[in-house]
Amino acid sequence: MVTAKRSVTVLGATGSVGLATIDLLERNLDLFSVQAVVARSDAAGLAAVARRVGARRAVLADERAGPALKAALDGSGIEAAAGALAALDAAAVPVDWTMAAISGAAGLAPTIAAVRRGGAVALATKECLVCAGEAFMAEVARAGATLLPVDSEHNALLQALGxxxxxxxxxxxxxxxxxxxxxxxxxxxxxxxxxxxxxxxxxxxxxxxxxxxxxxxxxxxxxxxxxxxxxxxxxxxxxxxxxxxxxxxxxxxxxxxxxxxxxxPDMRVPIAHTLGWPDRLTTPAARLDLAKLGAMTFEAxxxxxxxxxxxxxxxxxxxxxxxxxxxxxxxxxxxxxxxxxxxxxxxxxxxxxxxxxxxxxxxxxxxxxxxxxxxxxxxxxxxxxxxxxxxxxxxx
Structure with a gap:
């Protein structure tokens, strides 16, 4: 069970993994302080997410969407910024835990920025390892960061490895x-x-x-x-x-x-595993009922x-x-x-x-x-x- 409050940043906050992360954070605001939420271009979506978790800062990588984000956050007290450099700056702010969920090769630079400042990085952007596996893992080692896989398959392997x-x-x-x-x-x-x-x-x-x-x-x-x-x-x-x-x-x-x-099959399970690491969080995910499932099949x-x-x-x-x-x-x-x-x-x-x-x-x-x-x-x-x-x- 998590006891000490942790600071967190969510990269890719309006995507499916990001929204699942936001759901868990919103349910546990007594345990987590959200420093920044980052997305690509969805101003309305990011503003809504930032308000839900009381983020200190909301950043869009697309500079053109900056005015819409500022308007959507007007009066909230949440800092708004836009542009590629602003997104990198947000990723580099020291926090205890970062969700790296910006999809595609576009997620490489901000995820590396998060890795370089140390702490725990929950990796949901597989392209970082596909595009630059050796270089990326070398950065993790140099920074002394803790890399935690979020993909359900890799998270299951981590837990099964024990x-x-x-x-x-x-x-x-x-x-x-x-x-x-x-x-x-x-x-x-x-x-x-x-x-x-x-x-x-x-x-x-x-x-x-x-x-x-x-x-x-x-x-x-x-x-x-x-x-x-x-x-x-x-x-x-x-x-x-x-x-x-x-x-x-x-x-x-x-x-x-x-x-x-x-x-x-609920992404909140592996996300919660990384968010609480090395402790455990309670999640609203359905529990696996093997008797109800009845049978499992496998094929090559x-x-x-x-x-x-x-x-x-x-x-x-x-x-x-x-x-x-x-x-x-x-x-x-x-x-x-x-x-x-x-x-x-x-x-x-x-x-x-x-x-x-x-x-x-x-x-x-x-x-x-x-x-x-x-x-x-x-x-x-x-x-x-x-x-x-x-x-x-x-x-x-």
Missing amino acids: GQSVDDVERMTLTASGGPFRQWDAARIAAATPEDALRHPTWTMGAKITIDSATLMNKGLELIEAHHLFGVDGDRLDVVVHPQSAIHGLVTFRDGAVTAGLAA PDLTRFPGLKLCMQALAAGGAAPAVLNAANEVAVAAFLARAIGFGDIPRLVEGALEDAPRHGLTRAPDSVEAAIALDASARALTARRLPRDAVRAH
Whole structure:
């Protein structure tokens, strides 16, 4: 049980993970003092969040939305600011705990700013490790920060590991719901619309991560993230499809024992684990009722129907710049799909093309700094954009 009051900052406060965090903070305002809430451009949403938790400061990364934020907070006593530098400044303010939930590569710089000032950082932005895993973990070590995974799968692995050495781990297994297309044939998947892909059977998430779940690209990115978080090689990581989403991660030890992290599919469970760390918070999440659940099923992922997962496995094995190129290409492809400029089946094809093109354009080395990671991301995006239809390039 948490006893001492803690100062916190929430990066990505208006997204699905951010709002779940705000819900927990609002229920425990006697335990937490919110220093800053940061979002991209949703002035009304951020102002509402800031008022709910009594934040000292609210910051939007999009400078154009600054006047709307100030108007929405007028009379509240909450400081309002806008712009990329203001967001970085807010992330760098010393606090006990930071939620890093700015999605995509855009979350890299503010998350690194939070890491550099030490304290605990709850990581919900997997792209930080996919784009710059080695450099990011080096920053964590230099700052003496505590990195806590928020993704339900990695949080389950952390809890299932139980503080034991990864040297005793034979395998770590991430579970996947299978997404909305688990039982669709290849032709039907290829013709899927954005509306089809956004109907996730288990989780309510933002559009980009929901599309990644439909392609299973998200699970592949999580494999890369797990590699860096736990220091486990790719040959000791795997994925199993588990539609009930009751088990989120499993650890198999060298003696054959298996431990698993189970919970109802509610992001407030892993968030609360990191927010209370090393203590526990009470949450309103539903409790897992195994008798009511009745049965749990498991199946191997189909890498033919879902080639995105296979591409992630190959990028992890290749190392170097490959994971960052894959992530950048995927972000470009998903945006084009959501804009209806390409088909669902084009997403993995664009990513594969970018990975093939990258060595010919000198994109081979893993970034050794945040700045190098950002530059690599920009180059990979440009490389992918060349493969888009002309109308899609203009829209992007």
